[in-house]
Amino acid sequence: MERTTWSSQDDSAVTIARALAMDSVQKVGNGHPGTAMSLAPVAYTLFQRFLKHDPNDSTWLGRDRFVLSCGHSSLTLYIQLFLSGYGLSLDDLKSFRTHNSLTPGHPEYGHTNGVETTTGPLGAGVSNAVGMAMAARFEKGLLDPSGTTTLFDHNVWVICSDGDLEEGISGEASSLAGTQALGNLKMIYDDNRISIEGDTHVAFTEDVAARYVAYGWHVITVNALADGNIDRESLEKAMIEAENTHDRPTLIRMHSIIAWPAPHARGTEESHGSALGADEIAATKVLLGLNPEESFIVPDGVLAHARQVGERGAALHAIWNAEFESWKAANPDRAALLERLRNRELPTGWESALPVFPAGKDVATRAASGKIISAIATVLPEFWGGSADLAGSNNTTIAGSKSFLPASSEMENADPYGRLIHFGIREHAMGGILNGIALHGLTKPFGGTFLVFSDYMRGAVRLAALMNLPVTFVWTHDSIGLGEDGPTHQPVEHVASLRLIPNLAVIRPSDANETAIAWREVISRAKPAGFALSRQNLPVIDREVFASAEGVAKGAYVLNQLDGIADVILIATGSEVALAITAAELLQTEGIKASVVSAPCLEWFAETSPEYQASVLPSSVKARVSIEAGVTAGWREYVGDAGVSIGLNHFGASASAGILFKEFGFTPEAVVAAAKASIEKARA
Numbered sequence: 001m002e003r004t005t006w007s008s009q010d011d012s013a014v015t016i017a018r019a020l021a022m023d024s025v026q027k028v029g030n031g032h033p034g035t036a037m038s039l040a041p042v043a044y045t046l047f048q049r050f051l052k053h054d055p056n057d058s059t060w061l062g063r064d065r066f067v068l069s070c071g072h073s074s075l076t077l078y079i080q081l082f083l084s085g086y087g088l089s090l091d092d093l094k095s096f097r098t099h100n101s102l103t104p105g106h107p108e109y110g111h112t113n114g115v116e117t118t119t120g121p122l123g124a125g126v127s128n129a130v131g132m133a134m135a136a137r138f139e140k141g142l143l144d145p146s147g148t149t150t151l152f153d154h155n156v157w158v159i160c161s162d163g164d165l166e167e168g169i170s171g172e173a174s175s176l177a178g179t180q181a182l183g184n185l186k187m188i189y190d191d192n193r194i195s196i197e198g199d200t201h202v203a204f205t206e207d208v209a210a211r212y213v214a215y216g217w218h219v220i221t222v223n224a225l226a227d228g229n230i231d232r233e234s235l236e237k238a239m240i241e242a243e244n245t246h247d248r249p250t251l252i253r254m255h256s257i258i259a260w261p262a263p264h265a266r267g268t269e270e271s272h273g274s275a276l277g278a279d280e281i282a283a284t285k286v287l288l289g290l291n292p293e294e295s296f297i298v299p300d301g302v303l304a305h306a307r308q309v310g311e312r313g314a315a316l317h318a319i320w321n322a323e324f325e326s327w328k329a330a331n332p333d334r335a336a337l338l339e340r341l342r343n344r345e346l347p348t349g350w351e352s353a354l355p356v357f358p359a360g361k362d363v364a365t366r367a368a369s370g371k372i373i374s375a376i377a378t379v380l381p382e383f384w385g386g387s388a389d390l391a392g393s394n395n396t397t398i399a400g401s402k403s404f405l406p407a408s409s410e411m412e413n414a415d416p417y418g419r420l421i422h423f424g425i426r427e428h429a430m431g432g433i434l435n436g437i438a439l440h441g442l443t444k445p446f447g448g449t450f451l452v453f454s455d456y457m458r459g460a461v462r463l464a465a466l467m468n469l470p471v472t473f474v475w476t477h478d479s480i481g482l483g484e485d486g487p488t489h490q491p492v493e494h495v496a497s498l499r500l501i502p503n504l505a506v507i508r509p510s511d512a513n514e515t516a517i518a519w520r521e522v523i524s525r526a527k528p529a530g531f532a533l534s535r536q537n538l539p540v541i542d543r544e545v546f547a548s549a550e551g552v553a554k555g556a557y558v559l560n561q562l563d564g565i566a567d568v569i570l571i572a573t574g575s576e577v578a579l580a581i582t583a584a585e586l587l588q589t590e591g592i593k594a595s596v597v598s599a600p601c602l603e604w605f606a607e608t609s610p611e612y613q614a615s616v617l618p619s620s621v622k623a624r625v626s627i628e629a630g631v632t633a634g635w636r637e638y639v640g641d642a643g644v645s646i647g648l649n650h651f652g653a654s655a656s657a658g659i660l661f662k663e664f665g666f667t668p669e670a671v672v673a674a675a676k677a678s679i680e681k682a683r684a
């Protein structure tokens, strides 16, 4: 890319950026000024001279992505969005971290134009960036596999901090990025040796550069200038080298001094997370050649100069558009696919590919899910994913698919555009990478592990929910039903605790057909969702006798038709639905009418109308029993004061599933007894 000569106007813009960082934090009285001050030349250089972006179209398909992984330094990003012309104003900087502002404490995806991902939980952004870089390659495979254009080749640039690289998730993701030889990933590590407790050497002494070399990255070191300022010219050379490195990811380890050039605050942990104070700001402004009496000053000429990046972006975009038009003309089918993916549409009739499972044969819901995944893959090329080394157990392998691995890989079945991802045993990074893939925009990713290890990835799951991303988590081995592996592997609190995450659909289907309808819903809703699937076989419910699995779309539904009003409602999820059916049959022999409710997704149920909810759980029926092989927390809302909850408020044990269910009270007799007890209670 052509670069203009760095000018005095550029120096002024960097100076202004440092001052804005100080002023914005000082005005609100809290925030993180130090890093935004010292990183001002880095971010400015990136936005003005490297990043391929168009401030007038933040959704431009051909743009480079930028991830500020150290989200606490949000001003680093906001100030560049302001200077570049993304619609942020000086007033927005003045309202930094205040209610309803466009400049919240940490960058929020979907809230501020130009923010590519929500960051703040350190390390997460690095994993998102790895996901974006993987998605870029996969999408190229979908749209231009023979590589006749440069339309889908773009870079993912990251700025990260010590904290980002201390966190395990960044190491997990960076290791995979090395294996994946992600040449489109370029990361600038702000090595300022300061975090909240002071010198990072109290906890972080390893040779990070050597670690990244060992991961298979190209590593460049940029030292600071003698006066402590960033060596911008060396940095720019390193960034050019990064741009020209295509066979592996690049890490630029850049030494800096936090809060440079503040005379007293520089190099201190206080400058990381507190306003500098009026005196220090004034002294710093004097050093910067600014009027210490003034704040939030942006000379028109400087702003106009910085905003010229809009013209640069428009020109790059126009060149891209011309190539795009000829690509569309030459590739009508792929252009139609891209159009569909951009509009987030599904092909008409896609759901007819979903399998229907005949009653009479027992099928584990994980096995059903595996068949469904392969079926969906036949009609949705944008559907891809894998597992954290448990593909065979999670049933996450798309039949006949190739492994997503770089062209240089010696692995059998490797294909740079393969749709089977091997995440390795890195659950947290898997979650963050899935989020990055979804953020990149065109595809639908999924990732699997054992439900019990959802804990290892919870931070990423929470961010998927917060960002409302179409990511699907395939968690299997959902209860004591996994048997002999014992309590370390038996999730008991996980389903309940995942339900606590807002905007996450937690789905525990009772049989193979519920699993199919649930997948259909997950794909068409395109929102964050997680499955809790059984390891053990479960009977396929006979839909000639019981209600259609279509009820899954409503989250909970009545399985059996009763004559008249029920005496008791048995509400169950997953493997316990079959138990509820058996118990209802036993109750029937005693003349007790039990309504059996399958409740695979309480979040979807909560979205239905009050009338529908009342039809499933009529308020007149107070006798209710919930049955779920997990902690009973949350069920009282459904069973009420007279209700009884059968669950597991303790850890499991190592034994066969059959023994464990019996020992822990998941028997038809126990359900019958609970139903009778609840009927008594309701009468009292």
Ligand SMILES: Cc1ncc(C[n+]2csc(CCOP(=O)(O)OP(=O)(O)O)c2C)c(N)n1
Binding pocket: 035, 070, 072, 073, 120, 121, 122, 123, 161, 162, 163, 164, 167, 190, 192, 193, 194, 195, 196, 258, 272
């Ligand atoms: C996962 C996570 N843990 C803890 C925090 C709280 N936190 C915010 S900033 C910070 C220190 C970060 O230091 P560093 O990454 O070196 O950033 P710098 O001081 O260079 O701005 C911590 C611990 C966080 N944001 N995310």
